Amino acid sequence: MTARPRDHATLRLTADLAILTVRDGQLQVLLVQRGNEPYRGRWALPGGFVREDEDPDAAAARELAEETGLDGTALHLEQVAVFGTPGRDPRGRVVTVAYLAIAPDLPLPVAGSDASGACWQPVDQALGTLAFDHNDILRTCLERARQALEYTTLATAFCADAFTIGELRTVYEVVWGMPVDTRNFHRKVTKTAGFLVPLDAKRTSEVGRPAALYRRGPATTLYPPMLRSTVDYDEPSASST
Amino acid sequence: MTARPRDHATLRLTADLAILTVRDGQLQVLLVQRGNEPYRGRWALPGGFVREDEDPDAAAARELAEETGLDGTALHLEQVAVFGTPGRDPRGRVVTVAYLAIAPDLPLPVAGSDASGACWQPVDQALGTLAFDHNDILRTCLERARQALEYTTLATAFCADAFTIGELRTVYEVVWGMPVDTRNFHRKVTKTAGFLVPLDAKRTSEVGRPAALYRRGPATTLYPPMLRSTVDYDEPSASST
DNA sequence: ACAAAAGTGTTGTAATTACACCCATGT
DNA sequence: ACATGGGTGTAATTACAACACTTTTGT
Numbered sequence: 286m287t288a289r290p291r292d293h294a295t296l297r298l299t300a301d302l303a304i305l306t307v308r309d310g311q312l313q314v315l316l317v318q319r320g321n322e323p324y325r326g327r328w329a330l331p332g333g334f335v336r337e338d339e340d341p342d343a344a345a346a347r348e349l350a351e352e353t354g355l356d357g358t359a360l361h362l363e364q365v366a367v368f369g370t371p372g373r374d375p376r377g378r379v380v381t382v383a384y385l386a387i388a389p390d391l392p393l394p395v396a397g398s399d400a401s402g403a404c405w406q407p408v409d410q411a412l413g414t415l416a417f418d419h420n421d422i423l424r425t426c427l428e429r430a431r432q433a434l435e436y437t438t439l440a441t442a443f444c445a446d447a448f449t450i451g452e453l454r455t456v457y458e459v460v461w462g463m464p465v466d467t468r469n470f471h472r473k474v475t476k477t478a479g480f481l482v483p484l485d486a487k488r489t490s491e492v493g494r495p496a497a498l499y500r501r502g503p504a505t506t507l508y509p510p511m512l513r514s515t516v517d518y519d520e521p522s523a524s525s526t
Numbered sequence: 527m528t529a530r531p532r533d534h535a536t537l538r539l540t541a542d543l544a545i546l547t548v549r550d551g552q553l554q555v556l557l558v559q560r561g562n563e564p565y566r567g568r569w570a571l572p573g574g575f576v577r578e579d580e581d582p583d584a585a586a587a588r589e590l591a592e593e594t595g596l597d598g599t600a601l602h603l604e605q606v607a608v609f610g611t612p613g614r615d616p617r618g619r620v621v622t623v624a625y626l627a628i629a630p631d632l633p634l635p636v637a638g639s640d641a642s643g644a645c646w647q648p649v650d651q652a653l654g655t656l657a658f659d660h661n662d663i664l665r666t667c668l669e670r671a672r673q674a675l676e677y678t679t680l681a682t683a684f685c686a687d688a689f690t691i692g693e694l695r696t697v698y699e700v701v702w703g704m705p706v707d708t709r710n711f712h713r714k715v716t717k718t719a720g721f722l723v724p725l726d727a728k729r730t731s732e733v734g735r736p737a738a739l740y741r742r743g744p745a746t747t748l749y750p751p752m753l754r755s756t757v758d759y760d761e762p763s764a765s766s767t
Numbered sequence: 768a769c770a771a772a773a774g775t776g777t778t779g780t781a782a783t784t785a786c787a788c789c790c791a792t793g794t
Numbered sequence: 795a796c797a798t799g800g801g802t803g804t805a806a807t808t809a810c811a812a813c814a815c816t817t818t819t820g821t
Contacts, residue, residue, distance in 0.1 A: 493772030
């Protein structure tokens, strides 16, 4: 309990975001290009320092709003994990809180970003190329997102205010990377109370029968869950095994 | 990207632990009594500062070993959430990483603790009385534990090396706070591949038929999950709604 | 008419629930 | 003998996977 000198090293805290969306039938993540050393010119997850009188969650919401140009509170944002291995940032002792954010397919090419460049990239393409330990962070956030689709109504966060069941199904297929039976999916989501609220409108696309439009319902959890055929749920563990 | 003065406030990081166990048919948590201001004399979750060249996960494992007197790597330990609201600690800017740890019913009354006192307390009794924001932290960890019992084999972490199915069932009943059908539970856990490994021994208690002994199997996930009748799964969200 | 996507029906199977019932031990 | 907890059998119910099939639009 007595504070010995090395017992309370001061450090800096950042909030890094994995902002995911579905664009062009792919799962994409918002990246910024680093303008300074280290990793100058490399792509990284957007993020920034937590300010002196700021809650980490608030810092994440602020970053999210800055990067997307949208009101961050309108988007899904959740804490995922802390990454604090010494040496993970060459500039010194920096611990980061990783956040998962979900955005609908934004029309804008991301304005107002404070980095030298920002763009959406397919996660498959981004994984393995990122600066710092951001590949690990992205992988962890991806796993969280895949899991959340099973047990929660998170998938609707990928959709605009009004969406069709086909669009929602595409979210599942893209995030999980596997096909989902259209017929069973339709029944499942329409019969889960509170998942979808039907609207009195239809959307007619280029081809095919017009689809009914829905908006998000009040439910946040899915019971029974929407299960993937191949199950590989793993509880995040901090044990040093 | 340019580092303005207030953009990288330095702060101190702690790791706080909710160490849970089942004792006397109750879910209990390990608490320490604070020896210094603030909250002197109040009970709090064990924890401590993350050292200068230490990973937060390693700090948690170290604290766990100190408090329980056991090798921390033998116990289940997982990151749960970050609590960093400014003002949560009157001593200054302190952000904490909350960890959930699970221990079997330890025979020792916790030796070697560095706080002025340490003891197991029923969580029902502890909730609402703790120092700092530890009530919130404990509640969050509890919810995580309840959830993990559904989808993972975490319950075995509450048991000693060898245990009976009845003991395992008690864990579920105590953590969930609801009765579990003995017959169906037995079938469920014995038919889930990799959950339990039968031992060639039986334990005969004071009364009743001797029960077969088992040890943990290699499985970490439960499929299909062990579902509670009343479902209230809620994904932790950091959105400032 | 045809292609394409939306949406409904049906059937076999897996899993859960809610029981009744038997087994092995100490007193 | 009987109480107590361990363990098995069975039937009704629910949910799901895998299909065939119909509907509604644009070309």
